[in-house]
Amino acid sequence: MKKTIPELVESFLNGDEKAFAELVKRYQKKIYSIAYQILHNHLDADEVVQETFVRVYKKRQELKYVKYFTSFILRVATNYAIDLLRKRKGQKKITSDTSALPGHIQLDLSQRVATPSDNLENKRLMGEILRAFDELPYKQRLTAILHDIEGYSKAEIAKAFNCPEATVRSNLHIARKKLKKILKQRLKQKE
Amino acid sequence: MTCRFALLLLDDYVDNELAPKEREALEKHLENCSSCRQEWERTKYLKELLKQKLVNDPGEDYWKEMTDIILARTIEASSRETVSLSFTEKATIQRGAFIRSLVSAGVSVIILVSAIILGTAQKKSDSTIYAGENRLFVAASLKPSDKTVTTIITKKEQINQAQGMLLMGAPTFIGRFSTIFEFINSGE
Numbered sequence: 001m002k003k004t005i006p007e008l009v010e011s012f013l014n015g016d017e018k019a020f021a022e023l024v025k026r027y028q029k030k031i032y033s034i035a036y037q038i039l040h041n042h043l044d045a046d047e048v049v050q051e052t053f054v055r056v057y058k059k060r061q062e063l064k065y066v067k068y069f070t071s072f073i074l075r076v077a078t079n080y081a082i083d084l085l086r087k088r089k090g091q092k093k094i095t096s097d098t099s100a101l102p103g104h105i106q107l108d109l110s111q112r113v114a115t116p117s118d119n120l121e122n123k124r125l126m127g128e129i130l131r132a133f134d135e136l137p138y139k140q141r142l143t144a145i146l147h148d149i150e151g152y153s154k155a156e157i158a159k160a161f162n163c164p165e166a167t168v169r170s171n172l173h174i175a176r177k178k179l180k181k182i183l184k185q186r187l188k189q190k191e
Numbered sequence: 192m193t194c195r196f197a198l199l200l201l202d203d204y205v206d207n208e209l210a211p212k213e214r215e216a217l218e219k220h221l222e223n224c225s226s227c228r229q230e231w232e233r234t235k236y237l238k239e240l241l242k243q244k245l246v247n248d249p250g251e252d253y254w255k256e257m258t259d260i261i262l263a264r265t266i267e268a269s270s271r272e273t274v275s276l277s278f279t280e281k282a283t284i285q286r287g288a289f290i291r292s293l294v295s296a297g298v299s300v301i302i303l304v305s306a307i308i309l310g311t312a313q314k315k316s317d318s319t320i321y322a323g324e325n326r327l328f329v330a331a332s333l334k335p336s337d338k339t340v341t342t343i344i345t346k347k348e349q350i351n352q353a354q355g356m357l358l359m360g361a362p363t364f365i366g367r368f369s370t371i372f373e374f375i376n377s378g379e
Binding site: 046053169 | 236248257
């Protein structure tokens with residue numbers, strides 16, 4: 001039978017390295033996706049995934065006091081991603097293109113582009129929205145990414161950021177308002 | 192319900208998080224207010240749009256490799272944790288080394304002082320060893336050129352001298368034999 005997350009965390013704390021490997025398998029895709037949406041490139045997202053798990057491993061003594069592993073790992077990942085984003089902004093190396101992706105992924109993307117026009121239009125619109133995400137303050141951006149894109153609940157996000165749910169609601173509301181403004185402009189142009 | 196209040200509830204409505212009563216009131220408002228309905232449509236559309244992730248899955252091979260890399264890095268981190276000592280452990284080790292150094296310095300001083308005392312307390316006469324009628328060497332001779340020396344040390348004295356040399360260590364030992372060279376140079 002498949003172990004639950006709290007069971008895996010418990011086993012890991014008791015020295016079971018296989019439990020840690022299982023946690024890596026269950027969370028790595030989620031962390032990659034979040035990191036990619038914050039940093040917009042594969043190499044940085046890759047770094048965030050690796051560093052997040054290494055940090056969780058090093059902080060394993062803290063896990064004894066952690067009630068929700070998901071919120072804990074989200075906090076570690078988003079903190080590292082934001083640090084990296086700040087660093088990259090300092091280096092002015094932020095790219096949202098696919099040049100940093102390995103060959104097979106680029107091929108995959110080119111295949112994906114060859115989709116019906118409405119899908120392509122949606123992707124363009126989505127691209128604009130993601131660029132608009134970059135204009136948002138970090139907390140609003142992360143809240144929108146975690147809630148609307150990754151599907152985490154407001155309670156999980158509140159625990160990850162160590163803030164009240166009302167703050168998450170408010171951040172989400174402001175973020176959506178800004179994004180809807182862009183959407184509104186785009187839809188008007190279309191008409 | 193006012194439009195302002197309705198717009199505040201829209202997010203929770205789209206997220207299916209409204210209480211039944213508020214939900215009912217908002218739905219009634221949306222039926223009658225076209226601008227709020229439009230805003231609701233936009234919120235819904237945005238939410239749908241964001242569900243389509245632009246992030247591509249790099250593939251199963253990538254994830255397998257990623258898991259291996261992470262596990263290798265954690266093993267490395269864990270071995271570093273074992274080797275690296277905490278501040279308290281380092282302090283204990285350094286304190287131990289300091290105490291050991293003090294003890295050895297103290298012992299050296301004691302040996303030096305004993306050597307000086309033993310050296311000065313020794314009988315200031317020449318000790319000459321003979322093999323038959325031939326003089327072999329002079330130990331602790333204050334006057335190596337003095338040809339009137341005739342004293343022969345007993346076996347017991349020789350043993351005492353040897354014990355003294357062992358106790359006093361190398362510097363005194365060498366010092367005691369330095370006169371041999373003078374004896375050789377004197378041509379005897």
